[in-house]
Amino acid sequence: xxxxxxxxxxxxxxxxxxxxxxxxxxxxxxxxxxxxxxxxxxxxxxxxxxxxxxxxxxxxxxxxxxxxxxxxxxxxxxxxxxxxxxxxxxxxxxxxxxxxxxxxxxxxxxxxxxxxxxxxxxxxxxxxxxxxxxxxxxxxxxxxxxxxxxxxxxxxxxxxxxxxxxxxxxxxxxxxxxxxxxxxxxxxxxxxxxxxxxxxxxxxxxxxxxxxxxxxx
Amino acid sequence: xxxxxxxxxxxxxxxxxxxxxxxxxxxxxxxxxxxxxxxxxxxxxxxxxxxxxxxxxxxxxxxxxxxxxxxxxxxxxxxxxxxxxxxxxxxxxxxxxxxxxxxxxxxxxxxxxxxxxxxxxxxxxxxxxxxxxxxxxxxxxxxxxxxxxxxxxxxxxxxxxxxxxxxxxxxxxxxxxxxxxxxxxxxxxxxxxxxxxxxxxxxxxxxxxxxxxxxxx
DNA sequence: TGTATTCGATACATTGGTGTATCGCAATTT
DNA sequence: AAATTGCGATACACCAATGTATCGAATACA
Numbered sequence: 001x002x003x004x005x006x007x008x009x010x011x012x013x014x015x016x017x018x019x020x021x022x023x024x025x026x027x028x029x030x031x032x033x034x035x036x037x038x039x040x041x042x043x044x045x046x047x048x049x050x051x052x053x054x055x056x057x058x059x060x061x062x063x064x065x066x067x068x069x070x071x072x073x074x075x076x077x078x079x080x081x082x083x084x085x086x087x088x089x090x091x092x093x094x095x096x097x098x099x100x101x102x103x104x105x106x107x108x109x110x111x112x113x114x115x116x117x118x119x120x121x122x123x124x125x126x127x128x129x130x131x132x133x134x135x136x137x138x139x140x141x142x143x144x145x146x147x148x149x150x151x152x153x154x155x156x157x158x159x160x161x162x163x164x165x166x167x168x169x170x171x172x173x174x175x176x177x178x179x180x181x182x183x184x185x186x187x188x189x190x191x192x193x194x195x196x197x198x199x200x201x202x203x204x205x206x207x208x209x210x211x212x213x214x215x216x217x
Numbered sequence: 218x219x220x221x222x223x224x225x226x227x228x229x230x231x232x233x234x235x236x237x238x239x240x241x242x243x244x245x246x247x248x249x250x251x252x253x254x255x256x257x258x259x260x261x262x263x264x265x266x267x268x269x270x271x272x273x274x275x276x277x278x279x280x281x282x283x284x285x286x287x288x289x290x291x292x293x294x295x296x297x298x299x300x301x302x303x304x305x306x307x308x309x310x311x312x313x314x315x316x317x318x319x320x321x322x323x324x325x326x327x328x329x330x331x332x333x334x335x336x337x338x339x340x341x342x343x344x345x346x347x348x349x350x351x352x353x354x355x356x357x358x359x360x361x362x363x364x365x366x367x368x369x370x371x372x373x374x375x376x377x378x379x380x381x382x383x384x385x386x387x388x389x390x391x392x393x394x395x396x397x398x399x400x401x402x403x404x405x406x407x408x409x410x411x412x413x414x415x416x417x418x419x420x421x422x423x424x425x426x427x428x429x430x431x432x433x434x
Numbered sequence: 435t436g437t438a439t440t441c442g443a444t445a446c447a448t449t450g451g452t453g454t455a456t457c458g459c460a461a462t463t464t
Numbered sequence: 465a466a467a468t469t470g471c472g473a474t475a476c477a478c479c480a481a482t483g484t485a486t487c488g489a490a491t492a493c494a
Binding site for chain 1: 491
Binding site: 013015016019050051052053054055056057058 | 440441442443444
């Protein structure tokens with residue numbers, strides 16, 4: 001099972017690229033809806049407006065397609081998070097729980113594809129847990145994201161004259177866990193109740209934890 | 218898709234019960250290894266030492282078997298956690314980060330079936346996220362567990378003259394998230410390194426968070 | 435514009451898993 | 465012990481999905 005996407009650096013035609021992208025888009029939807037294992041090649045091809053013929057002349061297998069998709073979306077998410085954090089950096093000289101809360105809320109709520117992404121991430125993790133080869137790739141991605149997040153948080157907090165009382169890397173992991181878990185619980189609760197499983201509640205929790213492990217420098 | 222297990226309160230023969238249990242045990246292994254979607258009825262039956270004939274005369278479908286399994290294991294885990302927490306209650310008049318850490322470590326490390334359980338739990342959550350009916354059942358289980366955990370923690374902390382500065386229910390959710398995420402990361406890291414993804418590291422993190430949200434009454 | 439090549443559609447053979455219907459053995463009942 | 469019922473094995477028909485081989489059309493190139 002090949003994990004790294006670009007084995008041969010073939011220069012693909014514009015047409016080929018378009019087709020591949022449409023297939024990846026379709027796969028994103030179909031995987032989210034049915035799961036990787038249950039989704040069929042035919043469903044994916046059909047959703048993209050093709051037949052299986054197109055699929056097999058563009059991808060070796062469903063798995064290869066999945067890794068291409070994961071690669072792409074991981075990068076998108078990574079960039080978005082990094083850009084978002086950078087944007088928030090030069091706010092003002094103070095940082096309050098409310099501010100943190102609203103930053104997090106932005107990220108939790110305003111991503112239209114949170115649902116699909118959350119499902120894909122879970123699928124990815126499950127593959128990783130079952131296949132050591134996939135595991136390596138998965139870990140590498142997590143590593144990169146957590147390091148970036150930790151560094152950004154350090155910068156951000158330093159700019160307002162504070163510092164963390166917990167290793168920023170460890171803190172990032174904690175926040176990541178609460179974030180993922182929170183998204184899932186919000187999704188599960190549905191939009192039908194104002195209980196404890198809302199975007200606001202999750203954001204506040206995260207903010208409080210950040211607060212609890214921050215002190216004046 | 219029926220979720221609640223006992224529609225008809227049929228008194229099943231001892232033989233039938235034994236067969237069902239063997240099938241459930243087998244399913245636990247096979248599901249953990251291949252995932253619910255990929256696992257076949259034949260694999261499960263074979264692992265249990267039966268043919269598919271036995272399977273179909275005991276279960277309607279793979280899904281029904283899964284819910285029977287989830288029910289059973291959920292209960293086991295719930296009881297184990299409750300018993301464990303109760304046991305730790307009357308320690309001594311003080312509670313330190315180290316103590317909390319070691320309690321958590323017990324739970325994180327000493328469960329031989331952590332791996333399978335973690336995988337099953339993820340599968341369950343994925344089903345829940347995709348099927349509202351399953352979602353209700355899943356939420357109910359989580360609700361119950363978190364409430365119990367919150368209550369126990371309150372008791373425990375009160376006995377040593379402390380209290381939480383965060384709603385114990387919310388705290389339980391946070392700890393649950395970190396716990397699950399931690400198990401997964403430990404599993405992914407494998408037993409081959411002394412990095413930050415070890416049982417000890419996760420236990421310490423949890424302990425620190427508990428500590429951070431605790432104060433003298 | 436004509437030619438070459440790439441790529442997607444169609445058709446086909448094959449496989450693996452499903453669910454059911456039937457049979458016979460073993461456990462339970464009297 | 466004989467009779468009956470419950471339950472697991474066997475066999476079969478069926479279907480859904482796969483992967484490949486071939487063909488024709490669209491695109492790139494001269």
